[in-house]
Amino acid sequence: MPELPEVEALAGFLREHAVGAVVGRVDVAAMSVLKTFDPPVTALQGRDVTGADRFGKFLALDCDGLWLVTHLSRAGWLRWSDSPSPNPPKPGKGPLALRVHLFTPTGDTPAFDLTEAGTKKRLAVWVVDDPQQVPGIARLGPDALAVTETEFAHILAGTNARIKTVLVDQSLLAGIGNAYSDEILHTARLSPFATAKSLKPEQVSALYAAMRDELADAVARSAGQDAARLKGEKRSGMAVHGRAGQTCPVCGDTVREVSFSERSFQYCPTCQTGGKILADRRMSRLLK
Template sequence: MPESPEVEVLARFVAERTRGRRIRTVELDEFRALKTRNRPLAELAGRTVTGVRRHGKHLAVATDGPVLVVSFGRAGWLRWVPAADPAADPADDQHPAADPAADDAPPAAAPLGALTLEDGASFVLTDAGSWLSFGLSVVDDIADVPAIAKLGPDPLDDGFFLADLEAVVDGRRKQLKAVLQEQESLAGIGNAYSDEILHVARLSPLAHASTLDAGERARLFAAIREVLTDALADRLPVPIDGLKAAKAASMRVHGRTGEPCPVCGGLVEDIPGSKGAAQFCPICQA
């Protein structure tokens, strides 16, 4: 699933190509993806894009009318298709080769809709999963999307401080990994980056948040900021169709079961109870 660093890069990419431009159409082949059934996508036709922002793992495209919110699941993403060039081969559009064995490498993605601009350029909504991996909402205010309204503080924001994290973990009798993935507590962190953060912080994913002492809280805060800001910096030069593969390739422990830990050399293991979906180093994170 794309997490905040990848969605932030996508938001900047979309903003550069849409701000100040008029939307011709927004089409959707999968009706279940539209979460605001009383607000048809046709409301966006003829509107001018005024800005694009990320909210956690959600992308908000603001116009001079309503806002289009795109919410991504594990296999949902966008593909950029420039305006038609008679001399260009459409198959050449930003599709870097990816390792199909990589945990987050995007498999062949089916187009399920598109936002088309006035010159014919478009962002195609794609889904490579066996279940629906994105949702669209047409709203007047982003707070009208329940998942955005309840988001916790965003660790990629400059205004995220240790006190914000302490408010999240204080008194929480819940495992650290679950707390990090809880969008109401911290916006934008998912399965992969929660594994990476806890490895850098040298904390067990099974430890309860309420048991952290002051030093462990400080380590966790520093790891959250380091992992996410470094990931964002690393992803900025990557074409949007290569972001998921780049993310998978960068992982220290996530998706690395049986491989040596890059810190201690011990073997990375699956987190107990995760059914192979999450990993840690039992030596570094004892």
């Protein structure tokens, strides 16, 4: 799933390549992707692209006061084409959900596609007068790169949830998903199962610093990257996420995994849990 650094980079990419252009035809290949119908998506046509922004993990394109907002979900992505097909796509064919054609001041006619791999279609698009009209944006907590350490400590002190859960709860803290929460907890040397409310002040400070450092570093590495290369850039910077069975780059222990029904997280026992191997729910069920 694209998280804060990748969505920030995509917003930067659109600011560089799309701002100043005029929206042409908008092709909807999957009607289920549209979550609003008034204004209609056709209302974007003929409008100048005046900005691009990020709200948590939501990507938003400002078309002269009318916003095209998308949440890429787990398998969605934005793909840019300098020479798109002029023919409207066939509905329901392939990963394409929506295509926005553009006309630039130099006479070029690029387009960007919103695509989604797999069979579980969760990518969502809204056309709104104000991004706050998108329910998910209205519910967002403070942005993970904007929250102060005092605010962060207050968030942790107000819940008995595990810190892994707190970091990915968008109503508490906006922008962090499964991957970067793994990396943040590894850097902070904290167990994903530790209770937020029970953390000592020095642990809260370490977690806050790790969050800032991991996200800022990822944003810096992603800045200026072509949209097509951002996924590879994200994977290359990971120390534990997605690396179960591999060697921890800090201590040399084996990176472990805990699996749930639809997702999993990775951690290093030596760095994070005092050497304790956390119970893998999937394996526990198989052994019963």
